[in-house]
Amino acid sequence: MLYVRCQDMLYVTHNTLQDNIVTNNAQGMILFTATDNTITSNTVSNHPNVGIILTSFADKNNTIKDNTIEHNDRGIDLFSADGNTFQGNHISNNGVGIRLLFSASENTLRSNTTEKNSTDGFFLDSSTSGNTVEQNESLNNGGFGYNDASTGAGTAGTANTYDRNACAANGAGGSKLTGLCTPQP
Numbered sequence: 001m002l003y004v005r006c007q008d009m010l011y012v013t014h015n016t017l018q019d020n021i022v023t024n025n026a027q028g029m030i031l032f033t034a035t036d037n038t039i040t041s042n043t044v045s046n047h048p049n050v051g052i053i054l055t056s057f058a059d060k061n062n063t064i065k066d067n068t069i070e071h072n073d074r075g076i077d078l079f080s081a082d083g084n085t086f087q088g089n090h091i092s093n094n095g096v097g098i099r100l101l102f103s104a105s106e107n108t109l110r111s112n113t114t115e116k117n118s119t120d121g122f123f124l125d126s127s128t129s130g131n132t133v134e135q136n137e138s139l140n141n142g143g144f145g146y147n148d149a150s151t152g153a154g155t156a157g158t159a160n161t162y163d164r165n166a167c168a169a170n171g172a173g174g175s176k177l178t179g180l181c182t183p184q185p
Contacts, residue, residue, distance in 0.1 A: 032056050069091045118142045
């Protein structure tokens with residue numbers, strides 16, 4: 001078992017964290033001023049705060065893929081992080097699945113599954129822009145499957161682009177705005 005401490009992931013570049021179990025800490029994996037890293041095939045669970053967090057404008061070109069992120073207060077948080085890729089992650093049983101906040105932009109969220117989170121599966125705040133949210137599934141969450149508070153020239157009047165996302169059985173509905181996902185039976 002790998003225990004990852006905050007300082008272990010500060011100012012790091014060109015690293016791969018793969019096949020680890022990160023569990024029962026205050027927070028899971030924190031990237032701060034981190035570039036060109038890959039976090040893949042890890043299990044990140046049982047943290048009272050967040051599973052994986054990118055917290056800086058300098059967090060760029062990181063790939064977070066094929067991870068299982070469950071039983072945290074928040075699954076994934078992006079605070080001001082730009083140009084990162086999240087792909088193939090399974091995010092379940094958290095307070096919220098994936099949140100993009102504080103001007104997070106130009107990130108790609110592709111082929112992720114959020115399910116059984118107590119609030120929204122995907123949440124993008126009003127300051128986000130230029131993010132691509134495509135080919136994801138959001139199922140059985142307590143809030144919306146997709147909730148985007150931004151405004152702009154993107155999909156459904158948001159500042160972000162949504163394409164071929166699926167949603168089903170979310171408590172508040174598939175998406176707060178029509179057109180962010182296609183309801184599934």
